[in-house]
Amino acid sequence: MYSLRVAVHLVDHPLVHDALAILRDAATAPELFRRMAVRISLLLAAEATRDLPALPVTVSTPLGPADGRRVQGDVVVVPVLRAGLGMLDAVLELIPSARVGHIGLQRDEMTAIASRYYSKLPSSLEHSVVLMIDPMLATGGSAVAALDMLRHAGARDVRLICIVAAPEGIALVEARHPDAQIYTPAIDRGLNEQKFILPGLGDFGDRLYGTH
Ligand code: PRP
Numbered sequence: 001m002y003s004l005r006v007a008v009h010l011v012d013h014p015l016v017h018d019a020l021a022i023l024r025d026a027a028t029a030p031e032l033f034r035r036m037a038v039r040i041s042l043l044l045a046a047e048a049t050r051d052l053p054a055l056p057v058t059v060s061t062p063l064g065p066a067d068g069r070r071v072q073g074d075v076v077v078v079p080v081l082r083a084g085l086g087m088l089d090a091v092l093e094l095i096p097s098a099r100v101g102h103i104g105l106q107r108d109e110m111t112a113i114a115s116r117y118y119s120k121l122p123s124s125l126e127h128s129v130v131l132m133i134d135p136m137l138a139t140g141g142s143a144v145a146a147l148d149m150l151r152h153a154g155a156r157d158v159r160l161i162c163i164v165a166a167p168e169g170i171a172l173v174e175a176r177h178p179d180a181q182i183y184t185p186a187i188d189r190g191l192n193e194q195k196f197i198l199p200g201l202g203d204f205g206d207r208l209y210g211t212h
């Protein structure tokens with residue numbers, strides 16, 4: 001279905017999978033769901049930023065000089081509303097200096113086609129590392145729509161961080177944005193007739209915010 005022309009980074013860390021198992025569990029209430037969304041997002045964002053450029057520095061400890069490295073360069077975080085907001089604080093905890101853009105997309109409940117209702121992106125994305133955060137990559141329609149907008153705004157290095165991906169979504173991103181990079185801990189079986197990921201975790205936004 002997809003050929004791995006698009007870079008898919010499968011994040012295989014026990015703490016990531018621990019949080020994912022709790023997120024998947026239908027018995028997990030919104031409070032714990034939100035905490036696990038933050039925890040897993042921190043770990044995934046750390047992986048997606050592994051190659052950020054860093055400059056050598058020398059700092060003074062109380063006992064003398066020590067060599068170190070400080071992260072350089074512009075990082076832009078773009079949550080896809082609304083579910084992506086559940087991942088934002090975690091990424092900003094890691095990279096407080098990041099600029100933040102917002103993209104609002106909503107899947108139609110009948111057709112699963114995403115339509116845009118909001119967009120506000122920072123300027124000058126050409127040299128930025130853009131972390132697009134959206135927990136669910138299902139049909140890929142939302143991801144492709146968001147990637148189209150980011151490319152149109154000039155972004156070149158875009159890394160999509162998601163919590164569960166379906167093969168169909170990866171295939172669509174690969175077909176339309178083969179130079180994007182995808183970071184995910186899980187590639188699930190596929191989609192059901194309503195285009196929900198199987199086994200997935202249900203509707204992420206509803207579980208995060210307690211809406212049904
Ligand atoms: C969910 C999810 C993704 C999208 C994935 O959002 O957060 O954005 O569906 O599905 P796709 O790959 O088939 O496009 P939804 O549209 O339900 O909105 P919400 O975040 O406001 O709940």
Ligand code: URA
Pocket residue numbers: 083136138195196197198200201202203204205
């Ligand atoms: N959006 C979700 O929140 N879950 C899915 O399984 C698919 C789209």
